[in-house]
Amino acid sequence: MEEATWDQTELSVGQLAQRSGVAVSALHFYERQNLITSRRTAGNQRRYRRDTLRRVAMIRIAQRVGIPLSQVSAVLSLLPDRRTPTRKDWERVSACWQADLDERIRQLQQLRDDFTDCVGCGCLSIDRCRMANPHDELGTQGPGPRRLLTRTSSGPR
Incomplete structure (x- = not known):
């Protein structure tokens, strides 16, 4: 399996799985749940933007502390679809859980x-x-x- 390099803007599902520590089947599940998105290449292979790593990290952390995927989905839906989220975007999203986590x-x-x-x-x-x-x-x-x-x-x- 090809390892992701730091300057890649897109990752294959295998690279995303390797770097995130999440099984490919789980990534496919997250995609079916609209928690992450990919585009398809001409050869019908999935390609994920690199910022998907942050989304997957957030999903894993939320699951670890018992936050239901429905709440994760609601919060992730606040992130922009067409551009890489900024620090301000992530601050806004993480503030959604502040009271619940407290x-x-x-x-x-x-x-x-x-x-x-x-x-x-x-x-x-x-x-x-x-x-x-x-x-x-x-x-x-x-x-x-x-x-x-x-x-x-x-x-x-």
Whole structure:
């Protein structure tokens, strides 16, 4: 497989897969989902603009932190189709996830820090549960781990 060089403006699917660390089948899937685009050569081979590497990196990172592909697609649709995205374009796109990522970080920190204590799930199996949630009083506030769920959430995530 031919390795991509730094001065190439377009990459074959194999080069994109090698450089991005994503399987060719996944790249084809991303393309079917309209997350990335390619053009076809006269020989019907796919060619991707080099900036597709950034899109694939963003998709991989988003998947790694649990952002659904539908949200990734919505954010990537804000990027220009006909030109290479600028730094300003990427700043605008990344700002879309700022509040969501901040909330995810807060929830993960809360899980890390508080899950060893009573979470208000109603199990009453930890010695502190009977003091923190006597008679499962938190159950009147709704289902699930009441101490870990935010008051603004509509339910478990």
